[in-house]
Amino acid sequence: MSDRAKTVLLHGGLLALLFALQFMLPAYHHGNLARVMVLASYAIGFNVLFGYTGLLSLGHAMFFAAGMYGMGLAVQVFDAAPALALVAGAGAGLVVSGVVGMLALRTAGVAFMIVTLMFAQAGYLTILYFGSYTRGDEGFVIQQAQRILWGIDLSDPTNRYFAAFALFASCLLITLWLVRAPFGKVLIAIRENEERAMMLGYDVFAHKLAAVIVSGTIAAMAGAVYGLLFGYVGASFASVQYSIFPLLWVLLGGAGTILGPFIGTLFMFYLIDLSSGITTAYMLVAGVALVALTLFAPQGLAGAVRKRIWRGLP
Amino acid sequence: MEIGPYLMLASLEGAVTAAVLALTAVGLSLVFGVMRVVNVAHGEFFMLGAVLAWWITSLIGGHPALGFAVALLVVPVLVGLLAAAADMTVLKRVAYDPERTIVATIGILYILQQVTLMTYGADARPVEPPFNTRLALPWVEFVGGKLQLYWPWGLSTTSYKLAVIGAAAGVLLGVWWGMTRTKVGLLMRATQMDRDMALAFGIPVERVYALVFGLGAGLAAMAAVLIVPIQQAHYLMGGDPLLLSFIVVIIGGLGSLPGTVVAAILIGLSDGIISVFFSPTLAKILATLLVALVLVFRPQGLFGVRRA
Numbered sequence: 001m002s003d004r005a006k007t008v009l010l011h012g013g014l015l016a017l018l019f020a021l022q023f024m025l026p027a028y029h030h031g032n033l034a035r036v037m038v039l040a041s042y043a044i045g046f047n048v049l050f051g052y053t054g055l056l057s058l059g060h061a062m063f064f065a066a067g068m069y070g071m072g073l074a075v076q077v078f079d080a081a082p083a084l085a086l087v088a089g090a091g092a093g094l095v096v097s098g099v100v101g102m103l104a105l106r107t108a109g110v111a112f113m114i115v116t117l118m119f120a121q122a123g124y125l126t127i128l129y130f131g132s133y134t135r136g137d138e139g140f141v142i143q144q145a146q147r148i149l150w151g152i153d154l155s156d157p158t159n160r161y162f163a164a165f166a167l168f169a170s171c172l173l174i175t176l177w178l179v180r181a182p183f184g185k186v187l188i189a190i191r192e193n194e195e196r197a198m199m200l201g202y203d204v205f206a207h208k209l210a211a212v213i214v215s216g217t218i219a220a221m222a223g224a225v226y227g228l229l230f231g232y233v234g235a236s237f238a239s240v241q242y243s244i245f246p247l248l249w250v251l252l253g254g255a256g257t258i259l260g261p262f263i264g265t266l267f268m269f270y271l272i273d274l275s276s277g278i279t280t281a282y283m284l285v286a287g288v289a290l291v292a293l294t295l296f297a298p299q300g301l302a303g304a305v306r307k308r309i310w311r312g313l314p
Numbered sequence: 315m316e317i318g319p320y321l322m323l324a325s326l327e328g329a330v331t332a333a334v335l336a337l338t339a340v341g342l343s344l345v346f347g348v349m350r351v352v353n354v355a356h357g358e359f360f361m362l363g364a365v366l367a368w369w370i371t372s373l374i375g376g377h378p379a380l381g382f383a384v385a386l387l388v389v390p391v392l393v394g395l396l397a398a399a400a401d402m403t404v405l406k407r408v409a410y411d412p413e414r415t416i417v418a419t420i421g422i423l424y425i426l427q428q429v430t431l432m433t434y435g436a437d438a439r440p441v442e443p444p445f446n447t448r449l450a451l452p453w454v455e456f457v458g459g460k461l462q463l464y465w466p467w468g469l470s471t472t473s474y475k476l477a478v479i480g481a482a483a484g485v486l487l488g489v490w491w492g493m494t495r496t497k498v499g500l501l502m503r504a505t506q507m508d509r510d511m512a513l514a515f516g517i518p519v520e521r522v523y524a525l526v527f528g529l530g531a532g533l534a535a536m537a538a539v540l541i542v543p544i545q546q547a548h549y550l551m552g553g554d555p556l557l558l559s560f561i562v563v564i565i566g567g568l569g570s571l572p573g574t575v576v577a578a579i580l581i582g583l584s585d586g587i588i589s590v591f592f593s594p595t596l597a598k599i600l601a602t603l604l605v606a607l608v609l610v611f612r613p614q615g616l617f618g619v620r621r622a
Binding site: 104106111113115125251279280286292 | 420427602603605611
């Protein structure tokens with residue numbers, strides 16, 4: 001079987017499975033899977049930058065929150081329709097990631113991580129500071145009446161699942177196309193050896209900036225959809241924890257693979273869900289997983305598959 | 315109160331913040347300087363120091379000074395040993411790769427924080443200061459063309475707060491003396507300058523790393539023991555010291571100890587004074603943005619010199 005056929009079969013198979021599961025899952029897992037698909041889209045965005053370009057951002061919550069608040073404030077303050085609000089969310093992510101990318105990409109390595117962390121912290125505090133609009137930590141609820149997109153009520157579980165599925169499928173297919181296109185190959189070249197990519201005549205800064213913008217806008221789109229589907233916008237989504245989560249998901253699933261973000265999000269979501277039933281200290285699981293992954297399995301689950309079974313896994 | 319006494323009060327509070335911050339940040343700066351890694355779990359070692367101080371003082375009982383003295387001696391050593399163990403089991407195994415170290419220390423951060431939550435609980439608990447005399451402070455005013463002292467109402471500090479400033483200054487002098495005048499300090503500086511050359515000269519670099527990591531965490535723990543009678547011990551208290559230490563270390567110039575101390579005094583004092591006039595959230599937003607922009611446009615820090 002050719003690589004192309006295998007790729008189509010694998011990713012198409014996952015999407016078909018997720019589509020079919022809609023009709024089989026019990027209500028609780030049905031709701032969870034919708035959540036996982038939206039969060040996995042966030043992780044896919046993060047993976048474009050971390051996995052394919054080799055830039056580790058510790059501030060992706062700022063993009064996720066930019067999308068969420070761009071959407072939420074459009075609905076709440078300007079009374080916008082959901083479709084327009086989603087565009088506002090994506091637009092907010094585009095602008096924020098463009099500006100942050102221009103500044104942060106002047107640094108490299110550890111400094112890039114700290115700069116993104118600091119910008120995200122400033123963003124989080126800004127949300128708290130403008131509490132009269134954002135309602136700070138408490139957040140605000142998006143009413144059911146404000147969540148009807150083109151006549152489809154997104155608070156209904158079935159519709160919500162399909163909306164989450166549509167977002168996830170489009171993010172997956174876009175990135176799959178992107179990393180196989182020449183643009184994606186250049187990103188991988190930058191990850192592997194930046195000087196060599198530069199010497200071959202590629203504009204490294206422009207490619208990295210484009211990667212930050214693509215990554216940030218996908219994250220923002222996921223944030224906007226998350227707010228709309230689950231009807232809540234809150235500052236906790238801008239906190240450091242939500243910058244660490246996509247890193248954890250992508251590391252677990254496999255950085256630099258298309259399926260990795262989904263696998264990692266699914267596993268981690270259920271791991272945290274189960275452990276939060278036992279103890280309030282459920283983030284312990286995340287801590288142990290982070291240390292164990294860096295020590296023993298830096299390539300993650302899908303990375304292990306790529307190493308042992310199929311070297312051509314995209 | 316008039317503005318003068320008010321400012322004096324704010325700068326006294328600021329001086330306490332600055333003293334504790336200097337200790338914490340010097341710990342972080344030392345680790346970065348010698349090992350070239352960023353320890354994101356630094357704030358949790360601070361938190362652990364405060365929680366262990368509460369534990370030891372409540373275990374010993376008797377006069378508060380007794381328990382506090384034991385805590386001050388024992389807690390930094392305990393936390394330092396724990397950090398050295400983390401260094402040898404985790405950081406050594408990722409070969410001090412800067413990026414993987416950050417991810418691993420984020421993991422250690424959550425482990426320490428959540429284990430504390432499971433054992434110590436979510437309550438904030440106080441530690442009684444060993445001594446706490448209220449000291450009224452004078453201010454000057456002009457009466458009939460002559461300077462004269464008076465005691466404005468509310469302008470006071472406590473003997474304990476002054477002791478914190480003194481103790482922090484003493485420890486910092488000790489660190490400086492240790493780094494510049496002792497054999498161990500020489501080994502650390504040699505490792506900082508050139509790891510491979512140090513190794514070639516037979517310096518046990520791995521043991522130096524474990525020592526430095528333990529020492530950095532121990533300094534944070536000592537700062538926490540000093541501040542815990544003023545604040546309270548809580549499992550989430552590590553966030554602010556971490557952020558402030560980052561700010562201080564970056565503004566002071568990464569890895570430069572004198573720069574770190576100067577920046578700590580500057581940030582500590584201005585934090586006390588600024589939060590009198592502005593909202594603390596706004597002050598924090600401006601500080602984090604300042605740090606990000608310093609890293610972008612002046613990576614050697616405001617006081618640092620650009621290296622070739």
